[in-house]
Amino acid sequence: METSAAARVQASPRETLDSVVIRFAGDSGDGMQLTGSQFTTATADAGNDLATFPDFPAEIRAPAGTTYGVSGYQIHFAAHNVQTPGDAPDVLVAMNPAALKVNSDALKPGGLLVVNTGAFTANNLKKAGYESNPLDGDSLDQFRVLAIDISKMTLAAVKEVGLGSKEANRCKNMWTLGLMYWLFGRERDQTVGWLKTKFAKSPKVAEANIAALNAGHIYGENAELPHGITSYQVPAADLTPGEYRNVNGNEATAWGLVAGARLAGLEMMYGSYPITPASNLLHHLSRLKHFGVTTFQAEDEIAAVGAAVGASFGGAIGVTGTSGPGVALKSETIGLAISTELPLVIVDVQRGGPSTGLPTKTEQSDLFQAVWGRNGDAPLVVLAAATPGDCFYMAIEAVRIAVKYMTPVILLTDGYVANSSEPWPLPDLDALTPFPVKHHEETEGFHPFLRDGNTLARVWAVPGTPGTEHRIGGLEKARDTGHISYDPHNHHLMTQIREQKILGIAKDLETAKVDQGDPEGDLLIVGWGSTYGSISQAVRALRESGHRVSHLHLRHIWPLPEGLGDILRSFNSVLVPELNNGQLVKLLRAEFLVDAESLTRVTGQPFRIGGLIDAVEERLRNGS
Amino acid sequence: MSPNPPKKEYTRKDFASDQEVRWCPGCGDYAILAAVQRTLPNLGSSPENTVFISGIGCSSRFPYYMNTYGFHTIHGRAPAIATGLKLANPELDVWVITGDGDGLSIGGNHLMHVLRRNVDLQIMLFNNQIYGLTKGQYSPTSQVGKVTPSSPLGSIDQPVVPTRFALGAGATFVSRAFDTSKRLPEALTAAREHDGASFIEILQNCPVFNDGVFEMITDRKTGPAHQLWLEHGEPMKFGADGEKGLRFNPESLSLETVTIGENGVTEDDIVVHDESNASLAWMLTDLPGVVALGVLYRNPGPVYNESATAQKEMAAERFGAPDLHALLRQGHTWTVS
Numbered sequence: 026m027e028t029s030a031a032a033r034v035q036a037s038p039r040e041t042l043d044s045v046v047i048r049f050a051g052d053s054g055d056g057m058q059l060t061g062s063q064f065t066t067a068t069a070d071a072g073n074d075l076a077t078f079p080d081f082p083a084e085i086r087a088p089a090g091t092t093y094g095v096s097g098y099q100i101h102f103a104a105h106n107v108q109t110p111g112d113a114p115d116v117l118v119a120m121n122p123a124a125l126k127v128n129s130d131a132l133k134p135g136g137l138l139v140v141n142t143g144a145f146t147a148n149n150l151k152k153a154g155y156e157s158n159p160l161d162g163d164s165l166d167q168f169r170v171l172a173i174d175i176s177k178m179t180l181a182a183v184k185e186v187g188l189g190s191k192e193a194n195r196c197k198n199m200w201t202l203g204l205m206y207w208l209f210g211r212e213r214d215q216t217v218g219w220l221k222t223k224f225a226k227s228p229k230v231a232e233a234n235i236a237a238l239n240a241g242h243i244y245g246e247n248a249e250l251p252h253g254i255t256s257y258q259v260p261a262a263d264l265t266p267g268e269y270r271n272v273n274g275n276e277a278t279a280w281g282l283v284a285g286a287r288l289a290g291l292e293m294m295y296g297s298y299p300i301t302p303a304s305n306l307l308h309h310l311s312r313l314k315h316f317g318v319t320t321f322q323a324e325d326e327i328a329a330v331g332a333a334v335g336a337s338f339g340g341a342i343g344v345t346g347t348s349g350p351g352v353a354l355k356s357e358t359i360g361l362a363i364s365t366e367l368p369l370v371i372v373d374v375q376r377g378g379p380s381t382g383l384p385t386k387t388e389q390s391d392l393f394q395a396v397w398g399r400n401g402d403a404p405l406v407v408l409a410a411a412t413p414g415d416c417f418y419m420a421i422e423a424v425r426i427a428v429k430y431m432t433p434v435i436l437l438t439d440g441y442v443a444n445s446s447e448p449w450p451l452p453d454l455d456a457l458t459p460f461p462v463k464h465h466e467e468t469e470g471f472h473p474f475l476r477d478g479n480t481l482a483r484v485w486a487v488p489g490t491p492g493t494e495h496r497i498g499g500l501e502k503a504r505d506t507g508h509i510s511y512d513p514h515n516h517h518l519m520t521q522i523r524e525q526k527i528l529g530i531a532k533d534l535e536t537a538k539v540d541q542g543d544p545e546g547d548l549l550i551v552g553w554g555s556t557y558g559s560i561s562q563a564v565r566a567l568r569e570s571g572h573r574v575s576h577l578h579l580r581h582i583w584p585l586p587e588g589l590g591d592i593l594r595s596f597n598s599v600l601v602p603e604l605n606n607g608q609l610v611k612l613l614r615a616e617f618l619v620d621a622e623s624l625t626r627v628t629g630q631p632f633r634i635g636g637l638i639d640a641v642e643e644r645l646r647n648g649s
Numbered sequence: 650m651s652p653n654p655p656k657k658e659y660t661r662k663d664f665a666s667d668q669e670v671r672w673c674p675g676c677g678d679y680a681i682l683a684a685v686q687r688t689l690p691n692l693g694s695s696p697e698n699t700v701f702i703s704g705i706g707c708s709s710r711f712p713y714y715m716n717t718y719g720f721h722t723i724h725g726r727a728p729a730i731a732t733g734l735k736l737a738n739p740e741l742d743v744w745v746i747t748g749d750g751d752g753l754s755i756g757g758n759h760l761m762h763v764l765r766r767n768v769d770l771q772i773m774l775f776n777n778q779i780y781g782l783t784k785g786q787y788s789p790t791s792q793v794g795k796v797t798p799s800s801p802l803g804s805i806d807q808p809v810v811p812t813r814f815a816l817g818a819g820a821t822f823v824s825r826a827f828d829t830s831k832r833l834p835e836a837l838t839a840a841r842e843h844d845g846a847s848f849i850e851i852l853q854n855c856p857v858f859n860d861g862v863f864e865m866i867t868d869r870k871t872g873p874a875h876q877l878w879l880e881h882g883e884p885m886k887f888g889a890d891g892e893k894g895l896r897f898n899p900e901s902l903s904l905e906t907v908t909i910g911e912n913g914v915t916e917d918d919i920v921v922h923d924e925s926n927a928s929l930a931w932m933l934t935d936l937p938g939v940v941a942l943g944v945l946y947r948n949p950g951p952v953y954n955e956s957a958t959a960q961k962e963m964a965a966e967r968f969g970a971p972d973l974h975a976l977l978r979q980g981h982t983w984t985v986s
Contacts, residue, residue: 066981215981270982284973294737314964316971319736319957324762328729331722331759335702335733338720339741343733361723451977488718488734488741491697496666496712498721508668509713 039210039258044103046111047205050128051120052089053082053096056198061098062446063202063219067211068102069271069448072261075102076558077446078110078631083301083385090144090152095127104260108412108558110445112633117168118201120144120175122153129165137254138168139204141197143176169253173244175200182240183233192230196237203241210258213238265450272449274413274442274555275302278346278372279309281420283316284454285370286342288421289428290461294336295344296321296329298351301384302440303374306346326354330371334358337367338497340464340487342424346372349391350381352398352435359433360399363523365497366474366483368427368434372420375439377629386629387441389554390605395435396583396612402520404527406434407582411557413442414449419580421457428462430530431482437582439604441631442555468492474507481526528584537589542568542575547645549596551621553579553609556602556632563637572645579609590617600624600644602632659690664699666716672707677828677853681775682714684833685744691834692841699742702731704751707782708775708853711746725756728763731770732953739954742841745772749790750780753809757789765819766953767845771837774811774848775828777855778862785858797858812945813934815848816927823930823946827852827867832878832942839944845952852940866940877936879943884919887939894919895936904932906939924948 047064051057058079065077080097087094101111117132119125121144132138142160150158159165160172179197180190188196199220206213217235224231245256286293295318297307311320319336323329326347333343345355352359352373362369375391377383395407406426410419416438423434465471465484473495475484486493495507503510504519539549541564552560557578564576577592579585593599593613599621601610607623614621624640626632664686672678689699699717703709705724712719718741722730727745735743745763752760752774763770779797780786787797787804790811794803815823822843826836828851840847852863866875877887877895886894886909895904896918907914923929930946 069981070983072985264985266985268978268982268984270978270980280973280977283976287971287973292737294733296733313971313976314961315968316973316976317961319961321733321736321957323729324758327726328732328759328762331726331729332733332736334722335720335730335735336737337733338730339734339737341737343737357723358726365720451982454974454977487738488700489698489738491695494696494716494718496715496719496721498712498719499723500721 039256042257042259043105044101044107045116045209045257045259046099046101046114047116047118048097048099048114048128048131049118050095050097050124051198052123053084053087053094054089055096055120056195057096057098057120060198060202061100063216064205064211065100065271065446066215067206068100069269070215071211073102073104073259074107074262074264075100075448076107076110078441079444081385090121090123090149092123092127092153095124097128102259104262106262108561109631109634112635118205120197120201122149122155125159126153126155132168134167136168137171138165139171139201141175142172143174169251171251171254178240178244179237182237186229186233186236188229188233193233196234199234200237200241203238204245207242207245208256210256213242264448267450269448269450271446272413273444273446274410274416274438275305275374275444276309277413277416277449278420278438279306281417282310282344282370282424283313283318284417284457285421285424286317288457288459289342289424291428292317292319292341293344294319294321294333294341295346296323296332297346298323298326298329300348300351302376302443303346303348303372305443306372326351327358330355330358333369334362334367337362337369338488342368342370342428344370344372346374348374348376349378349394352391352394356399359405360401360403361499362433363403363405364499366431368431370423370427371433371435373435373437374443375437383629385440387439387555387631388604388627388629389439390608391437392582392605392608395437402524404524405432406527406530406584407437408434409437409554409580409582410442411554411578411580413445413447416442417452425460426530429460429482430480430526431485432527437554439555464490465493466490472507473497474502474504481522481529531584531587534581534586537577537586537592539575539592540578541565543573544592545595546573546575547597548574548641549593549599550574550576550641551579551599551601551609551613552576553582556604559632559634559637560602562634563641566634566638567641572641574641582609585616593617593619593621598622598644600641602637604631659695661686661690663696664689664716666714668713670714671710673857675856676707677777677855678708678711678775680828681833681851681853682711685837688834688837692838694742698740699744700734701744701746702727702734703746704756706748706751708746708748709751725751726759728756728759728772732763732768735768735770735954736957739958743770745770747772747774749774749776749778749788749811753789753811753814761818764815764846764848767821767950768953769845769955771840771847772849774850775853776811776850777853777859779855779859781855781858810934811850813931816931816934816946820848820946821845821948821950822847824848824944825850825940825942827863827942828854829867836943843947844949875939877939877941879922879933879941879945881922881924881944883922884916885922886919896920904936906937
């Protein structure tokens with residue numbers, strides 16, 4: 026099956042592959058994230074479906090050559106639909122011994138290993154913990170090894186540009202990218218243009234990087250590759266027609282918040298304190314001031330959410346973004362927004378916990394914190410985005426619910442969905458339904474806790490409006506005047522009203538439905554958040570093997586959608602895979618009295634599709 | 650929301666809410682409340698454009714008694730909430746009400762940052778040197794040795810000087826007054842007229858847990874000898890007949906209290922107050938035997954919320970009208986047909 030891309034390379038016909046997983050790994054200073062993202066763009070251009078997963082260390086510049094300084098970027102691309110960055114890589118690019126040490130166990134037997142022998146010095150081998158050079162022994166015999174002194178090749182390629190040796194050496198990632206472009210039949214034009222723009226102020230650096238990129242490509246064209254290694258092609262996937270871009274979850278969340286504020290007709294005030302992996306939300310939004318966005322880098326997490334609450338009191342939509350430790354600090358202020366019934370959006374880009382935990386690794390362990398983690402009976406709305414692109418729509422949903430119901434909404438994403446990217450069919454903005462907010466101006470019979478009989482939302486009267494002057498606060502309010510009340514009966518009633526308001530939102534949501542498979546069967550897998558891709562692919566494979574397995578994915582965590590209990594009870598068993606120690610499973614058991622089982626993984630890494638399939642098959646064999 | 654300009658002449662009553670005031674009888678807060686309600690009509694304020702934001706503590710009940718917009722928030726966080734409000738609507742006249750515990754203990758961090766950012770707010774810190782609402786524990790401004798339920802052998806905490814804290818944080822306006830002073834409205838007016846964060850420490854008597862702690866300063870008889878009311882450009886004199894003053898000691902680099910006519914001290918020896926002099930203001934925060942009142946420091950600088958607005962305008966000018974369609978297409982896109 027020849028394609029035009031393959032036909033351009035005359036030397037040997039390209040081997041056609043259905044899907045490929047490549048992991049680029051090197052020192053954190055080696056530019057692996059840039060290399061990976063460039064390869065991603067070129068792959069999207071080639072028409073493949075894809076998913077990526079950057080995996081970088083917490084240290085900004087870990088000592089060079091160490092295993093804990095290894096930075097990785099995995100891309101899975103295919104001629105068919107792709108929903109995860111893949112389990113084990115087919116191809117590993119190891120720029121130094123530490124990268125090989127950390128990643129060689131993951132590479133599939135028979136996989137292609139590209140190594141930069143120039144970095145395999147005695148010193149680097151020692152830092153990586155190798156007693157002898159693994160390239161010399163037989164430990165790599167199970168792989169197809171392409172060993173090249175990339176450092177030396179790069180220096181030769183950029184020599185004429187006349188850079189210092191340190192700068193010249195930095196171009197080796199582009200040399201490697203050039204080689205990988207050749208191996209997989211990718212075009213270089215986009216990367217050349219990107220380098221010219223990126224290094225517009227240092228044309229020599231741009232020139233050197235382009236020279237390295239071309240040299241790597243030429244090496245592939247001319248070199249006689251070892252036996253068993255050839256060049257490949259992955260035919261274009263059958264994607265839904267339309268305009269696409271690559272998007273990661275943090276970008277999509279930022280754009281969704283902006284879109285949500287515009288659909289509401291409100292200015293947005295985003296208060297935030299930098300925290301991994303949520304800081305990019307602040308970076309993105311701070312560049313969007315012309316969209317009516319004010320960003321406030323606060324002195325701490327508490328001030329960040331406090332400013333957001335203050336802005337909501339003033340009539341804007343207050344938003345704050347953070348990760349788990351930050352949500353803990355914001356809890357009291359979120360309680361204030363619940364008590365004063367002000368709209369507020371809190372984005373929690375989850376990471377490994379508890380405490381500082383694993384800042385750069387993903388986890389779904391803030392579900393309890395989001396749903397229950399406040400003093401008092403303090404209900405709010407919790408949403409979870411399933412994919413990077415879904416973050417856009419869920420951010421809009423968060424703003425919509427917050428302003429319609431005068432409530433805080435927590436949007437859960439995680440480090441994986443925030444940093445991974447996928448080709449995203451661009452949304453039809455005209456198809457989004459506006460939900461314009463009209464602040465309350467009627468003075469007749471006014472008090473701040475007048476409620477809409479349907480939504481139970483209180484009126485939103487804002488400072489600057491004549492005749493609706495009022496005071497609110499965290500003390501309990503009399504339900505019929507809004508004044509402070511210590512009346513026991515009133516507190517009981519207000520607690521119930523706050524709960525009913527939140528639970529009633531379920532009526533405004535789509536009824537629960539199975540995402541894949543039949544509405545009844547042997548096993549229902551219930552997932553939430555970023556595990557969507559892994560579960561979806563696993564269920565597809567299980568169903569192809571004849572298992573009566575279905576997948577239901579929750580995007581509304583609290584309140585839960587209506588009809589969920591009936592679906593849960595329509596299956597012989599229910600399995601809840603989560604990247605935590607079992608949280609949604611407890612919520613479902615408590616709410617529906619179903620014997621849902623838990624499947625947990627707390628390694629800081631997403632589920633492997635194979636792991637999910639094995640776990641389900643084992644359960645089905647045991648007749649669960 | 651664009652605020653409406655005041656349409657009518659307001660009086661003190663227009664600023665008083667219908668809520669029963671529930672401070673202890675004799676609390677200094679009553680006098681402060683009265684002064685604020687009396688002063689606002691003279692400042693051209695209107696109830697709908699005025700907002701009082703407080704934290705937690707006795708002083709923080711203040712907003713409930715004002716017929717303006719008000720937000721009784723959580724402990725120590727009023728400056729952050731006020732900052733967000735001011736960013737959302739810079740046209741509002743926003744006042745922060747806090748105390749020595751709320752502002753300098755649990756909320757010290759926010760107070761520091763709101764002052765250095767110079768957000769356009771009036772920050773009234775009621776300093777009674779005690780925790781009132783939790784029934785009498787020592788506060789960060791209590792004197793060493795203070796015996797309280799949580800310090801039966803006397804507090805061993807070194808106190809913070811609020812005006813010194815404010816100057817250290819980079820405040821552009823630092824003043825001091827006391828609850829029953831006739832000149833409190835004057836201090837409030839000066840704070841309101843300042844563009845930026847205006848810090849006013851108000852010495853306030855707590856008749857239940859710390860009665861008389863400022864008596865030497867506030868008492869009609871002993872007061873004049875202990876109150877130094879500052880006037881920009883005027884020599885810093887005090888005493889019943891203005892017979893005392895402050896002289897600069899170049900050897901100790903400090904201000905000392907002297908009596909004019911004694912030991913060869915003349916009127917010319919008395920230092921003239923300069924509100925824009927930060928070093929002088931620092932020395933005035935804590936004087937021997939006398940308390941400086943009025944404006945210690947006033948030196949306008951860039952105002953945070955104005956800079957934020959300017960950046961939004963700059964962004965609008967540079968990037969043009971917001972276009973979400975174009976935003977989503979920034980960078981690389983491709984079409985699948």
